[in-house]
Amino acid sequence: MTQETLEPEVSADDSYKLNNKLISSIRLAVSTADAERLADLLEPLHAADIADMLEQVDEVQRREILVLSTDIIDGEVLSELDEGLREEIIDFLPQKVLSEAVRDLESDDVVDLVEDLGEPQQEAVLEALDDADRVAVEQALSYPEESAGRLMQREFVMAPDHWNVGQAIDYMRANDDLPDQFYHMILVDPRLKPTGYVTLGKLLANRRETKLTLIAEESFRTIPVTQPEDQVAYAFNQYHLISAPVVDQDDRLVGVITIDDAMNVLDEEHEEDILRLAGVGEGRLSDKVISTTRRRFPWLAVNLLTAILASMVISQFEVAISQLVALAVLMPIVASMGGNAGTQSLTVAVRAIATRDLTGSNVWRVIRREVLVGLINGVIFAVVMGIVGVIWFGSINLGLVIAAAMVINLVVAGLAGTVIPVVLEKLKVDPALASGAFVTTVTDVVGFFAFLGLAVIVLL
Amino acid sequence: MTQETLEPEVSADDSYKLNNKLISSIRLAVSTADAERLADLLEPLHAADIADMLEQVDEVQRREILVLSTDIIDGEVLSELDEGLREEIIDFLPQKVLSEAVRDLESDDVVDLVEDLGEPQQEAVLEALDDADRVAVEQALSYPEESAGRLMQREFVMAPDHWNVGQAIDYMRANDDLPDQFYHMILVDPRLKPTGYVTLGKLLANRRETKLTLIAEESFRTIPVTQPEDQVAYAFNQYHLISAPVVDQDDRLVGVITIDDAMNVLDEEHEEDILRLAGVGEGRLSDKVISTTRRRFPWLAVNLLTAILASMVISQFEVAISQLVALAVLMPIVASMGGNAGTQSLTVAVRAIATRDLTGSNVWRVIRREVLVGLINGVIFAVVMGIVGVIWFGSINLGLVIAAAMVINLVVAGLAGTVIPVVLEKLKVDPALASGAFVTTVTDVVGFFAFLGLAVIVLL
Numbered sequence: 001m002t003q004e005t006l007e008p009e010v011s012a013d014d015s016y017k018l019n020n021k022l023i024s025s026i027r028l029a030v031s032t033a034d035a036e037r038l039a040d041l042l043e044p045l046h047a048a049d050i051a052d053m054l055e056q057v058d059e060v061q062r063r064e065i066l067v068l069s070t071d072i073i074d075g076e077v078l079s080e081l082d083e084g085l086r087e088e089i090i091d092f093l094p095q096k097v098l099s100e101a102v103r104d105l106e107s108d109d110v111v112d113l114v115e116d117l118g119e120p121q122q123e124a125v126l127e128a129l130d131d132a133d134r135v136a137v138e139q140a141l142s143y144p145e146e147s148a149g150r151l152m153q154r155e156f157v158m159a160p161d162h163w164n165v166g167q168a169i170d171y172m173r174a175n176d177d178l179p180d181q182f183y184h185m186i187l188v189d190p191r192l193k194p195t196g197y198v199t200l201g202k203l204l205a206n207r208r209e210t211k212l213t214l215i216a217e218e219s220f221r222t223i224p225v226t227q228p229e230d231q232v233a234y235a236f237n238q239y240h241l242i243s244a245p246v247v248d249q250d251d252r253l254v255g256v257i258t259i260d261d262a263m264n265v266l267d268e269e270h271e272e273d274i275l276r277l278a279g280v281g282e283g284r285l286s287d288k289v290i291s292t293t294r295r296r297f298p299w300l301a302v303n304l305l306t307a308i309l310a311s312m313v314i315s316q317f318e319v320a321i322s323q324l325v326a327l328a329v330l331m332p333i334v335a336s337m338g339g340n341a342g343t344q345s346l347t348v349a350v351r352a353i354a355t356r357d358l359t360g361s362n363v364w365r366v367i368r369r370e371v372l373v374g375l376i377n378g379v380i381f382a383v384v385m386g387i388v389g390v391i392w393f394g395s396i397n398l399g400l401v402i403a404a405a406m407v408i409n410l411v412v413a414g415l416a417g418t419v420i421p422v423v424l425e426k427l428k429v430d431p432a433l434a435s436g437a438f439v440t441t442v443t444d445v446v447g448f449f450a451f452l453g454l455a456v457i458v459l460l
Numbered sequence: 461m462t463q464e465t466l467e468p469e470v471s472a473d474d475s476y477k478l479n480n481k482l483i484s485s486i487r488l489a490v491s492t493a494d495a496e497r498l499a500d501l502l503e504p505l506h507a508a509d510i511a512d513m514l515e516q517v518d519e520v521q522r523r524e525i526l527v528l529s530t531d532i533i534d535g536e537v538l539s540e541l542d543e544g545l546r547e548e549i550i551d552f553l554p555q556k557v558l559s560e561a562v563r564d565l566e567s568d569d570v571v572d573l574v575e576d577l578g579e580p581q582q583e584a585v586l587e588a589l590d591d592a593d594r595v596a597v598e599q600a601l602s603y604p605e606e607s608a609g610r611l612m613q614r615e616f617v618m619a620p621d622h623w624n625v626g627q628a629i630d631y632m633r634a635n636d637d638l639p640d641q642f643y644h645m646i647l648v649d650p651r652l653k654p655t656g657y658v659t660l661g662k663l664l665a666n667r668r669e670t671k672l673t674l675i676a677e678e679s680f681r682t683i684p685v686t687q688p689e690d691q692v693a694y695a696f697n698q699y700h701l702i703s704a705p706v707v708d709q710d711d712r713l714v715g716v717i718t719i720d721d722a723m724n725v726l727d728e729e730h731e732e733d734i735l736r737l738a739g740v741g742e743g744r745l746s747d748k749v750i751s752t753t754r755r756r757f758p759w760l761a762v763n764l765l766t767a768i769l770a771s772m773v774i775s776q777f778e779v780a781i782s783q784l785v786a787l788a789v790l791m792p793i794v795a796s797m798g799g800n801a802g803t804q805s806l807t808v809a810v811r812a813i814a815t816r817d818l819t820g821s822n823v824w825r826v827i828r829r830e831v832l833v834g835l836i837n838g839v840i841f842a843v844v845m846g847i848v849g850v851i852w853f854g855s856i857n858l859g860l861v862i863a864a865a866m867v868i869n870l871v872v873a874g875l876a877g878t879v880i881p882v883v884l885e886k887l888k889v890d891p892a893l894a895s896g897a898f899v900t901t902v903t904d905v906v907g908f909f910a911f912l913g914l915a916v917i918v919l920l
Binding site for chain 2 (some may be wrong): 178275
């Protein structure tokens with residue numbers, strides 16, 4: 001066996017994807033119960049890649065891998081696993097392996113691990129911790145879900161703000177219990193209120209007698225422990241923070257949030273936005289058929305209602321359709337174009353709301369823009385469809401009707417696609433979650449009504 | 461004026477949003493040409509917030525703000541601006557202000573600033589740089605767009621890998637030109653090949669005589685200078701990197717990429733995915749009407765073609781529809797449900813491809829799951845719609861037809877929603893960009909064909 005087969009293969013177009021060859025080798029080792037070969041294959045992998053691998057094989061193979069090598073599951077691998085799999089694997093692990101796995105994690109990672117587990121697994125993990133760590137985790141769990149308190153780690157490095165560089169360095173050299181990763185020394189006053197922070201780079205670059213306050217960063221933000229995590233992530237992204245001190249109600253330092261935690265939150269928020277816009281809710285590739293079906297059902301049910309509503313509009317024009325079947329042939333085009341244009345506007349609006357770019361002070365300008373865009377594209381496609389209508393069905397009037405309906409529906413799409421998410425946000429409803437159904441209802445109803453209504457007036 | 465009115469107001473539900481009150485105050489100061497008041501209002505704002513503010517006011521107000529206080533535009537504000545506005549503002553700035561603004565930026569930020577500018581503005585910025593910086597930026601621009609070479613900064617801290625902690629600290633104290641932000645000291649061999657890195661925390665925590673190689677991080681990754689930026693971002697996210705050395709073809713250290721750059725890329729990729737899935741392409745809130753219209757046009761044009769295709773399917777059944785108008789009323793429901801279910805499957809597949817969770821080794825399992833989910837939801841909604849059909853139109857056979865068509869279309873939706881993005885990715889076409897049109901074409905055509913075809917067989 002050469003070194004080469006051990007390393008994830010570097011392919012031209014994607015060097016980080018766990019490659020099929022490696023997974024096949026793992027499967028082969030598992031099916032021949034070759035524990036030694038399996039260990040050789042897994043050894044060079046990063047925890048995140050091991051977690052991904054466990055997600056990609058099926059349940060039976062996962063069991064066999066765990067039987068052959070329980071010791072591949074350390075705290076990091078547990079942290080990296082999808083929630084669904086995490087429960088499955090924790091159930092399967094002997095308590096001793098679990099204890100060792102969670103003991104070397106930072107407190108924020110343990111909280112992240114524990115908070116979505118079922119009662120029995122949560123108990124199992126908490127029991128595995130030292131008393132001091134358990135108290136810390138339980139305290140973190142007392143903060144609201146998705147708040148800064150859940151996100152922060154309690155391991156941080158602080159110093160009185162009257163110290164100088166030499167004192168700070170001596171303190172760190174004497175301290176055996178520094179966090180694995182830290183980027184700032186936080187300065188506090190005697191009441192433990194953070195007053196600034198110093199980057200480690202500055203500590204290293206300055207002379208021992210330099211006062212810490214002289215080299216503290218210019219801009220400095222603290223985060224209230226109850227702040228929702230999406231706002232924390234926004235602050236990290238907006239102000240390019242690397243780490244930020246978290247304070248309690250009395251402004252006392254209680255923890256630190258680092259950029260990797262914020263990056264995770266941002267990643268999850270994006271994921272949620274995309275999935276919600278598509279009517280999927282949460283959803284992971286490792287979810288089972290039944291839970292996936294259940295999750296997608298409500299959106300389809302809402303869509304059925306709106307589709308029936310649109311059909312009821314059509315049924316008002318049954319007489320017209322029976323007189324001129326071309327109407328039935330052409331009507332889905334108007335509705336479909338409106339639905340598409342509406343989705344374009346609403347996606348831009350939902351994103352702009354999420355990134356705080358769409359606010360009360362520019363909402364009218366954005367609405368005007370979307371309506372104008374709808375008007376211009378509406379006119380262009382009206383001309384195209386008008387011509388198609390005339391050629392296909394040989395009726396200039398039919399061409400005019402579909403053209404007029406197209407303009408109306410695309411303008412309405414721009415309007416509804418912007419106004420609906422803005423209004424939903426004002427009403428504290430997640431616009432990503434609910435806008436789609438409303439907007440397509442509007443464009444379907446308006447599309448069918450405008451086209452069939454005009455047809456009745458002009459053609460019959 | 462109290463301190464309170466200067467700070468962005470902290471509201472209960474969102475403490476970071478630039479509030480309307482502040483923007484109104486700024487508008488008032490601008491309209492009364494009160495430069496001093498404007499300076500007071502802007503002074504406490506972070507560069508990112510100033511950039512957001514400039515994006516939220518309209519073009520006339522933006523000009524007036526710049527006239528009243530050109531000095532608010534520093535390099536950071538320029539970096540934070542949307543591309544469209546950046547050109548506008550650089551055109552407007554006196555060369556002297558521009559020079560000062562770009563001079564204090566790190567090389568990666570200048571590259572980011574310059575790469576999307578038009579020729580004349582790019583010249584203006586490059587001229588404003590010192591000779592050494594200009595060469596560095598021009599060299600960075602010689603790397604492919606969206607590659608690690610464009611993303612990296614050339615300011616980094618390295619040390620021979622035989623040094624000890626004391627030597628490293630002395631070197632940094634003696635060096636006046638350290639980067640603003642850095643998190644690791646990179647160890648290199650005599651050929652400048654990176655061999656490991658040491659976190660600043662470890663440098664501070666260990667005794668002067670400790671060898672650097674003894675405290676180097678366990679896991680260490682270098683990034684090839686030509687690697688595409690989405691893979692760089694993936695590596696940062698997957699392996700929780702804070703910074704990573706970039707190497708050239710000969711494995712020599714040429715730069716460093718830090719997590720904030722990677723976070724930006726990740727953010728942009730997400731944004732692109734969401735917008736592409738909705739058929740918007742790129743698009744920012746500050747875009748003008750014409751460029752927005754132009755950008756959305758191609759997607760609407762593709763949608764028109766697929767809608768016409770669906771209409772051609774309907775037109776094959778004109779006789780059936782004229783005999784039974786209920787078919788025209790009900791047919792959009794089947795198509796719409798299929799379109800929705802297909803979008804759900806395709807969004808999950810597109811995301812899973814982007815996050816490298818959907819690979820050759822689990823594609824069949826995912827397809828099976830999606831088809832099963834389609835089948836189960838299909839059966840449920842078939843029962844519902846069958847009953848609705850019977851009640852509404854009093855025909856059991858019509859109920860059976862719509863129920864059967866619903867099952868068929870939802871199964872096809874699950875299949876198409878997964879297979880189409882996977883195949884597109886194999887063909888090196890961005891699945892986020894193109895899947896939507898294909899999947900809805902399939903669900904429209906199959907929906908209309910199954911429903912109307914079955915109707916002809918069963919009902920007529």
